[in-house]
Amino acid sequence: MNTVLAAEPAVDEGMASVSDALIIAMIVTYAIALFLFAVEAAYGRRKAIKAERLVGVGASGADEDGMEVNLRAPDPETSASQHILGNVALGVTVLGFLLNLGQIVTRGLAADRWPWGNMFEFVVAVCLCSVAAFLFGAIRYKARYLGTFVLVPVLLLLGIAAKWLYSEAGPVIPALDSYWIAIHVSAAILATGAFMVSGAAAITYLLAQRTEAKRARGETVTGIAAKLPSSELLDRVSHRFVVLAFPLWTFGIIAGAIWADEAWGRFWGWDPKEVWSFITWVVYAAYLHARATAGWRGTKATVIGLVGFACLLFNFFGVNYLFSGLHSYA
Amino acid sequence: MKPAGAADSTGKTGTDSPPRLSALGWARWAWRILTSMRTALILLFLLAIGAIPGSVLPQRSVSDEQVRNYFLDNPDLAPWLDRFYLFDVYSSPWYAAIYLLLFVSLTGCVLPRAAAHYRAMRARPPRTPHNFGRLPYSASFTTAASPQTVLAEARAALKGYRIDTRDDSVAAEKGYLRETGNVVFHLALLGLLIALGAGSLFGYRGNMLIIEGDGFANTVTSYDAYEPGTSVEPGDLQPFWLRLDDFQAEFIEEGDLTGQAASYVADVTYREAPGAPERTHTLEVNHPLSVDGAQVYLLGHGYAPEFTVTNPDGEVVFDQAVPFLDRQEGNFVSDGVVKVPDTGAEQLGFTAVFLPSAAETATGELTSDFPGARNPVVTLRAFKGDLGLDSGDSQSVYQLYTERMEELGDSPQLSPGETWELPEGAGNITFTGYREYISVQVNSDPARVPALVAAVAAVLGLLCTLFVHPRRAWVRARPDADGRTVVEVGGLGKTEGAGAITELHGISLRLRDRLRERPASDDTSTEKE
Ligand code: HEM
Numbered sequence: 065m066n067t068v069l070a071a072e073p074a075v076d077e078g079m080a081s082v083s084d085a086l087i088i089a090m091i092v093t094y095a096i097a098l099f100l101f102a103v104e105a106a107y108g109r110r111k112a113i114k115a116e117r118l119v120g121v122g123a124s125g126a127d128e129d130g131m132e133v134n135l136r137a138p139d140p141e142t143s144a145s146q147h148i149l150g151n152v153a154l155g156v157t158v159l160g161f162l163l164n165l166g167q168i169v170t171r172g173l174a175a176d177r178w179p180w181g182n183m184f185e186f187v188v189a190v191c192l193c194s195v196a197a198f199l200f201g202a203i204r205y206k207a208r209y210l211g212t213f214v215l216v217p218v219l220l221l222l223g224i225a226a227k228w229l230y231s232e233a234g235p236v237i238p239a240l241d242s243y244w245i246a247i248h249v250s251a252a253i254l255a256t257g258a259f260m261v262s263g264a265a266a267i268t269y270l271l272a273q274r275t276e277a278k279r280a281r282g283e284t285v286t287g288i289a290a291k292l293p294s295s296e297l298l299d300r301v302s303h304r305f306v307v308l309a310f311p312l313w314t315f316g317i318i319a320g321a322i323w324a325d326e327a328w329g330r331f332w333g334w335d336p337k338e339v340w341s342f343i344t345w346v347v348y349a350a351y352l353h354a355r356a357t358a359g360w361r362g363t364k365a366t367v368i369g370l371v372g373f374a375c376l377l378f379n380f381f382g383v384n385y386l387f388s389g390l391h392s393y394a
Numbered sequence: 395m396k397p398a399g400a401a402d403s404t405g406k407t408g409t410d411s412p413p414r415l416s417a418l419g420w421a422r423w424a425w426r427i428l429t430s431m432r433t434a435l436i437l438l439f440l441l442a443i444g445a446i447p448g449s450v451l452p453q454r455s456v457s458d459e460q461v462r463n464y465f466l467d468n469p470d471l472a473p474w475l476d477r478f479y480l481f482d483v484y485s486s487p488w489y490a491a492i493y494l495l496l497f498v499s500l501t502g503c504v505l506p507r508a509a510a511h512y513r514a515m516r517a518r519p520p521r522t523p524h525n526f527g528r529l530p531y532s533a534s535f536t537t538a539a540s541p542q543t544v545l546a547e548a549r550a551a552l553k554g555y556r557i558d559t560r561d562d563s564v565a566a567e568k569g570y571l572r573e574t575g576n577v578v579f580h581l582a583l584l585g586l587l588i589a590l591g592a593g594s595l596f597g598y599r600g601n602m603l604i605i606e607g608d609g610f611a612n613t614v615t616s617y618d619a620y621e622p623g624t625s626v627e628p629g630d631l632q633p634f635w636l637r638l639d640d641f642q643a644e645f646i647e648e649g650d651l652t653g654q655a656a657s658y659v660a661d662v663t664y665r666e667a668p669g670a671p672e673r674t675h676t677l678e679v680n681h682p683l684s685v686d687g688a689q690v691y692l693l694g695h696g697y698a699p700e701f702t703v704t705n706p707d708g709e710v711v712f713d714q715a716v717p718f719l720d721r722q723e724g725n726f727v728s729d730g731v732v733k734v735p736d737t738g739a740e741q742l743g744f745t746a747v748f749l750p751s752a753a754e755t756a757t758g759e760l761t762s763d764f765p766g767a768r769n770p771v772v773t774l775r776a777f778k779g780d781l782g783l784d785s786g787d788s789q790s791v792y793q794l795y796t797e798r799m800e801e802l803g804d805s806p807q808l809s810p811g812e813t814w815e816l817p818e819g820a821g822n823i824t825f826t827g828y829r830e831y832i833s834v835q836v837n838s839d840p841a842r843v844p845a846l847v848a849a850v851a852a853v854l855g856l857l858c859t860l861f862v863h864p865r866r867a868w869v870r871a872r873p874d875a876d877g878r879t880v881v882e883v884g885g886l887g888k889t890e891g892a893g894a895i896t897e898l899h900g901i902s903l904r905l906r907d908r909l910r911e912r913p914a915s916d917d918t919s920t921e922k923e
Contacts, residue, residue, distance in 0.1 A: 131902065132533060132535065133531075133533045134527055136528065136529060242679075307861075310860070311853060311856050314852070326682055327680050328691070329689065329691035329835040330837060330839075331845070334448055334453060339448055342445060347438075350442070353431060357431040357432060360432075383449070387449060
């Protein structure tokens with residue numbers, strides 16, 4: 065007989081249960097971090113942040129050695145709500161990040177494969193990347209004020225993943241059993257993580273713009289709205305994360321095409337997933353163009369970026385559930 | 395709606411570019427960029443929106459069958475949608491119009507930029523401005539070093555810049571790769587489009603089934619389905635040949651995921667051309683066979699039960715494996731048709747169901763509970779009469795046309811080796827065993843490699859355009875009234891943010907440190923004494 069019946073692929077049950085326990089731990093940890101960030105946003109004081117790390121150049125003036133520096137267009141003043149709890153929140157986020165990482169590693173060990181072969185695993189990995197991107201931003205650009213705005217979607221996604229997408233650790237279908245999964249899906253996950261931070265910053269930007277518009281009209285603004293970081297800063301952060309994510313997304317699409325060429329016999333077949341990856345890519349390209357187009361920077365460009373993010377989300381949730389295609393990981 | 399503050403800030407950022415052209419030239423340049431970029435934006439949006447219906451409605455290029463079903467389900471709507479090419483969105487004239495316009499706009503936009511960039515790269519860095527105070531960054535300090543020494547040190551401090559020394563100053567520029575990357579990226583997209591177009595002209599695609607032990611020669615007639623590109627002739631097919639030696643499918647045996655496929659492996663022997671040496675290859679889902687520019691892919695697999703049919707005189711009139719099609723209900727419940735035209739008497743036909751692991755459901759129905767062949771069983775329904783093969787119309791091998799046939803009855807469950815005596819003394823049929831077959835696709839797409847090269851060029855260009863930051867810097871050294879040298883450093887970043895000020899200030903500091911470290915020889919003597 066030609067059909068060889070395989071032995072049960074080994075799933076390490078011990079590892080699998082550690083991994084499942086870590087899901088709860090990371091969600092709780094992220095929730096605590098979110099609470100602390102929210103406290104910082106609400107009760108902190110607005111303080112100036114220097115996004116560019118300028119050594120010795122605060123503003124125009126002479127330093128002790130007699131060097132006179134003159135900045136014609138110094139960075140616009142940027143500020144955000146700050147509170148001592150913010151540092152604690154950052155620490156808790158790092159802890160959550162480690163638990164998240166541990167969850168993914170143990171799941172990979174349990175199933176003995178790359179741990180992103182189904183929707184649940186994909187979402188958890190995207191959250192890891194968003195948090196990583198946020199931590200990078202918090203340290204490199206002092207963008208800690210994004211904490212609340214990044215952790216809200218992260219927790220939402222993790223909740224959805226744990227409640228509706230959860231599947232036990234196990235092997236994947238043969239089409240997903242390839243080293244291209246490491247390349248293509250990793251690129252998609254990393255890009256999605258960065259796009260998510262960009263999207264969080266973009267929404268904050270729109271809120272901050274409203275606050276600033278109200279202030280400009282002479283109205284007083286109270287509550288959290290009053291403590292939002294300046295819109296200029298948020299716009300820049302949002303743009304930077306798109307700049308980071310866009311080439312990754314481009315690369316991910318190309319890697320996917322190469323994989324499809326190997327697995328399905330064509331590198332591009334307008335499968336719904338491919339269509340929506342393409343749409344997402346085009347919309348983010350439009351965003352980058354809009355940023356370079358006079359009269360489109362600011363709100364209009366930001367809205368385009370958010371449309372791109374909506375396409376990204378639709379590609380994940382909408383396409384997987386509404387359309388049948390080769391990509392649906394059931 | 396638009397807040398007053400926003401208008402101000404966009405106005406401010408718009409004036410960052412250096413006023414290098416005349417007012418008229420500047421306005422014309424700005425106008426051109428403005429219009430073309432806006433057009434590009436709108437076309438990009440149309441490209442995205444136009445792609446949407448293709449993901450919502452079934453597409454002929456993906457599945458003809460789904461389109462036909464859609465026509466059956468929506469007989470009124472479908473013809474209207476078809477009129478707008480909504481079942482062929484990506485090859486429709488209106489979608490082509492969008493992307494061709496986009497690429498015309500792109501060419502018109504990028505080529506002049508490429509030319510301007512080429513000239514800029516060969517020209518000297520821009521001349522030193524008179525007033526550094528107007529630059530986004532400027533610094534000044536004095537040193538005891540002579541102006542020549544300062545300029546020499548400045549050249550060293552401006553590492554990585556293209557440098558041009560003028561009378562009392564050094565002009566430097568770097569980051570040309572950004573613009574180069576931008577041009578490469580956009581032209582690579584154009585190249586990608588051309589490659590894809592060439593692929594649809596000169597490529598072809600074909601599908602067929604190969605049963606274990608059988609061979610396949612790459613000719614148009616060997617295919618069950620064949621789609622040639624517009625300019626492909628039957629004689630253009632690569633003359634390779636291959637045989638399926640063995641196929642093995644592994645499935646998960648236990649647990650929640652029971653029945654999920656674990657791996658498919660097909661061993662094939664092939665020859666590149668008649669007379670070429672035989673080679674072997676292991677065909678797997680992610681491991682196609684590449685032969686003479688064509689790609690052979692393993693798409694799926696199924697069972698081909700083997701039957702022998704004996705006529706009433708006891709002669710064997712049929713002895714063959716017949717590929718059955720998976721119903722896609724899980725566990726490979728498969729349908730097939732056996733046609734026996736040459737019985738010596740009336741023709742025989744059978745419709746059959748193959749169950750690799752036969753089992754009964756709770757309600758007593760026969761089904762298959764595992765995709766592997768744990769308990770292979772066939773059930774048959776026999777017909778006799780005229781198969782209709784002589785009419786000249788081509789028939790599907792997977793369908794029995796029973797209009798001119800008479801039903802003989804249903805068989806019991808047959809396991810391998812078991813025989814069913816047909817009613818009315820029509821002979822007998824034996825289910826002798828089964829082989830497996832694979833479904834294979836052959837693709838020949840001459841655009842694969844050019845498309846990949848263009849895509850890689852696009853990514854590299856993109857990385858340059860997004861991460862290289864052009865800067866201009868100038869250093870001027872002039873003696874002052876006290877016999878010291880006034881050093882001025884100024885510069886600008888041509889892109890937003892991204893640390894231009896930090897970097898320029900770094901240059902100032904480096905230059906000052908270098909001048910301070912100089913040994914107290916020639917020009918510091920005045921201070922020491
Ligand atoms: C196939 C469609 C196109 C795609 C996917 C695309 C994508 C991009 C991307 C990703 C950038 C980088 C933006 C940045 O530097 O932040 C860019 C820049 C640019 N594109 Fe396109 N583009 C397309 C078509 C066009 C067309 C039709 C034009 C001209 C009308 C154009 C003109 C430009 C220009 C001038 C820039 C440089 C902007 C700057 O100076 O920062 N592009 N494009």
